[in-house]
Amino acid sequence: MSMTLPGLLRKRAATDPGQVAMTVHGSGSLTFGEWERRSSGTARALRGRGIGRGDRVGLVFGNGDWLDYAVAFLGVIRAGAVAVPLSDRLAGVDVDAMLAHCGATAVLRPGELPYAEGGEDLEPVAPGDPAQILYTSGTTGRPKGVAATHANLAYGCGGRRRPFTHSRHLAHAFPVGTNAGQWMLVNAVDAHPEVVTLPRFTPGRFAALIEHYRAGTVFVVPAMAIEMLAAGVQARHDLSSVLLLGSAAAPLPARVAGDLSAAFPNATITNYYTSTEAAPAQTVMIYDPERPSSVGRPLSGGAVRIAAADGGALPPGTTGEVWMRSPAATRAYYGDEAATGEVFRGGWVRMGDLGYLDGDGYLYLVDRESDVIKSGAYKVSTIHVEEAVHRHPGVVEAAAFGVPHPTLGKAVAVAVVGSVPHEELRIFLKDLLAPHELPLRLITLDALPRNHGGKVDKRSLREVAS
Incomplete structure (x- = not known):
């Protein structure tokens, strides 16, 4: 019923x-x-x-x-x-x-x-x-x-x-x-x-x-x-x-x-x-x-x-x-x-x-289809984080991605192209992002790595951040 x-x-x-x-x-x-x-x-x-x-x-x-x-x-x-x-x-x-x-x-x-x-x-x-x-x-x-x-x-x-x-x-x-x-x-x-x-x-x-x-x-x-x-x-x-x-x-x-x-x-x-x-x-x-x-x-x-x-x-x-x-x-x-x-x-x-499923019907997860970061009890959208970072006038380009964290599983990292100081950017983001969305790591690059299709290569970014 x-x-x-x-x-x-x-x-x-x-x-x-x-x-x-x-x-x-x-x-x-x-x-x-x-x-x-x-x-x-x-x-x-x-x-x-x-x-x-x-x-x-x-x-x-x-x-x-x-x-x-x-x-x-x-x-x-x-x-x-x-x-x-x-x-x-x-x-x-x-x-x-x-x-x-x-x-x-x-x-x-x-x-x-x-x-x-x-x-x-x-x-x-x-x-x-x-x-x-x-x-x-x-x-x-x-x-x-x-x-x-x-x-x-x-x-x-x-x-x-x-x-x-x-x-x-x-x-x-x-x-x-x-x-x-x-x-x-x-x-x-x-x-x-x-x-x-x-x-x-x-x-x-x-x-x-x-x-x-x-x-x-x-x-x-x-x-x-x-x-x-x-x-x-x-x-x-x-x-x-x-x-x-x-x-x-x-x-x-x-x-x-x-x-x-x-x-x-x-x-x-x-x-x-x-x-x-x-x-x-x-x-x-x-x-x-x-x-x-x-x-x-x-x-x-x-x-x-x-x-x-x-x-x-x-x-x-x-x-x-x-x-x-x-x-x-x-x-x-x-x-x-x-x-x-x-x-x-x-x-x-x-x-x-x-x-994949094994022969007895047990499910095994291999990877996430998207770049959504699972941080503790939350799911963090990298695009949402990037949108907030881009609102700072000193940011030319930005890409958010997940990096390993000992307790959260994954934490947010952001690669930035531009002259904005990291501490200034952190203060700026506090009013735009929830605490679990704030980047744990910030790195500044001259350019974001891209694949042949012109998309940002986030695997390369993870290697840079490691």
Whole structure:
């Protein structure tokens, strides 16, 4: 049966009103009863302002604002409107551009949530109604809004056996405004454990959070895992409560997975592979020393195939384009039919990665099709960075590319042609780029290397920067 998140929250509030759904350590908690009451009041207030079905509402929140964000998100979609989650870490110009692109009619921020008491219950939303637009940097260099329905967001929810029943607490540090963060929001509505997080991630603070709550389930991105291992948190904190440690947002390096197994002695180490476009389709890989670099096999009715450029299926062991089939209603790019047609086809989603399947159906990633830089929990568009750099009058040409980083996986580097001092350029970019988009390395060249087609040769740039 198709479900919606407002419907699921209403049921949990009716059966477990006093149970805590979500906690931000040091800031407070939110019970299911409070979540239902506050989000319902927000929905009524929005309806009172004339905001309803299909209207887009921007939600600009930080990681310390998860409780207000949870209320705002459920309130917006309960009103029949479409929630547009945006992190407050984004550059202001980007937030404005995304709000303009989706035609947002209102913006909600922490401490500014509307509320209206009483009145008749709102008309319920339908599973096929639009519910969310989540922006992600695409290969074209400009953020694309990925639209999802209520049925897509709530797929697999509402079953008799709730997810992660082995845990009383689920700990994570995912940012607001990311696909991984939205997954944790859904878990807070539907899963068994109380979801706990913290305003700002540091290795020690997160390890202390796990120890304090005796969390049985923990989710990280590889960069967080690497930082925790490098800090040696396992020597100072009791992590024995963790039975499942999941890594998402980027492939987990095999060496890191092995080290995590030692640091979390009772945990099953699991890697999740998906994308904002493909969710809830995913592959899951329980760490296996025999297949250390695989990202696993699809679950719950999904599927993976490897295709040639013409769309034809390729045999096991052959590298090609990775496509995933969603078991739920597929997503789409908001306001971009051409891009939707290129990525979403007949229930299949083009992942933008190159990879291959082995004889047992395990997926291995080979490379990214584009130059998008995966830095920690974020994807950084090189074209977007280049556009910002080019706005400085002293820059003649610029090219952004990824360089290895010990904790983030990749970091941003920029090669510049021009006379601008590096420190001056860094100060200039602070108002144009989000923190994770700022270049870690700047190099000045007399000219950018180019291939025979006239395009910048970024492989040569990486060699220069190494």
